Amino acid sequence: MNSMKHTSTCCKILLLVCLLLSLTGCSEKKVEKQIFAMDTYMTLNAYGKNAEAGLSDVIAAINAASAALDPEIEKSDVYALNHANGTPTVVSSLIANMLTTAKTVYEQTGGALDLTVYPIVKAWGFIDSQHTVPTTDQLEALKSVPCFDEVVVDINTVTMPDGTELSFGAVAKGALAEQSAQILKEYGVEHAYMSLGGNVQTVGLKPDGSKWRIGVQDPNNTSDYLGIVSIGEQAVVTSGSYQRYFEADGKTYHHIIDPATAAPAESGLVSVTIVCDSGTMADCLSTSMFILGEDAALAYRAQYGGFDMIMVTEDGRVIVTGDLEFEETADGYIYEYVA
Numbered sequence: 001m002n003s004m005k006h007t008s009t010c011c012k013i014l015l016l017v018c019l020l021l022s023l024t025g026c027s028e029k030k031v032e033k034q035i036f037a038m039d040t041y042m043t044l045n046a047y048g049k050n051a052e053a054g055l056s057d058v059i060a061a062i063n064a065a066s067a068a069l070d071p072e073i074e075k076s077d078v079y080a081l082n083h084a085n086g087t088p089t090v091v092s093s094l095i096a097n098m099l100t101t102a103k104t105v106y107e108q109t110g111g112a113l114d115l116t117v118y119p120i121v122k123a124w125g126f127i128d129s130q131h132t133v134p135t136t137d138q139l140e141a142l143k144s145v146p147c148f149d150e151v152v153v154d155i156n157t158v159t160m161p162d163g164t165e166l167s168f169g170a171v172a173k174g175a176l177a178e179q180s181a182q183i184l185k186e187y188g189v190e191h192a193y194m195s196l197g198g199n200v201q202t203v204g205l206k207p208d209g210s211k212w213r214i215g216v217q218d219p220n221n222t223s224d225y226l227g228i229v230s231i232g233e234q235a236v237v238t239s240g241s242y243q244r245y246f247e248a249d250g251k252t253y254h255h256i257i258d259p260a261t262a263a264p265a266e267s268g269l270v271s272v273t274i275v276c277d278s279g280t281m282a283d284c285l286s287t288s289m290f291i292l293g294e295d296a297a298l299a300y301r302a303q304y305g306g307f308d309m310i311m312v313t314e315d316g317r318v319i320v321t322g323d324l325e326f327e328e329t330a331d332g333y334i335y336e337y338v339a
Contacts, residue, residue, distance in 0.1 A: 035063075037062050177201035298338065
């Protein structure tokens with residue numbers, strides 16, 4: 001089974017999209033496409049006369065990237081990069097942009113986001129679903145694997161130590177959603193929403209001029225929402241521990257790996273939803289803020305800004321930041337709002 005697809009699915013968790021469209025009297029035709037790529041279902045919607053052509057190009061770009069980003073396919077761009085044996089490698093602008101954004105978050109978070117943890121993810125069995133809990137000695141050895149600080153990005157040329165293995169599961173869908181929005185804009189599309197396996201990116205407002213309403217999945221009841229956030233042209237991305245996990249010896253192990261421990265992050269959080277302008281950044285932040293935990297994530301936002309978030313804690317609190325338009329829809333949580 002495709003390893004990159006599993007990695008993409010592991011690093012980012014499903015948003016339920018609650019797009020309550022009031023389009024009575026709207027003259028713009030809606031075009032909807034559904035595809036399966038990167039081991040997930042994607043829904044693409046756009047409005048206007050160029051929507052059909054724009055979405056055709058979006059689908060072609062997603063399918064091309066899905067093949068190029070698979071680290072286990074020998075003809076893929078990432079496989080070539082991972083087997084360059086330390087030789088500088090020219091990569092696509094998509095890969096270069098993902099690496100540059102991820103490196104920024106890596107440095108700002110003290111290593112919470114690290115795209116070189118792919119061997120660790122494989123060791124836990126989250127790639128082939130052959131789940132296993134590494135021994136203490138194995139974990140100690142795995143801690144030495146991450147080396148993102150040694151990966152050098154110079155425009156479109158990447159150089160990294162021999163043996164390093166990158167995976168873009170923590171950023172790929174967000175980056176592709178952002179790229180898809182740009183493609184649609186080039187076609188003159190002014191209204192669109194896309195959900196790439198739950199990574200949501202919008203273009204403009206809804207055709208009737210109102211905001212998009214995005215449902216955020218309830219970790220304790222995944223068939224329902226814990227709330228609905230109203231947005232304009234933004235990205236909404238969630239990472240959570242409740243979608244991909246396994247149980248062994250009475251303990252649950254989820255897929256979000258803390259590079260510092262080479263084990264599933266124990267941050268006191270169940271999910272983190274990021275709302276910001278960039279899908280690429282939102283994807284990176286949803287994983288890294290989950291690993292940092294509540295206090296450090298709030299401190300990071302206070303220092304760097306540029307996004308809002310919704311954090312769900314293990315003790316049943318929902319923390320909403322900034323001026324997000326957020327509607328509470330689930331019982332059993334304590335909702336807290338911070339500046």
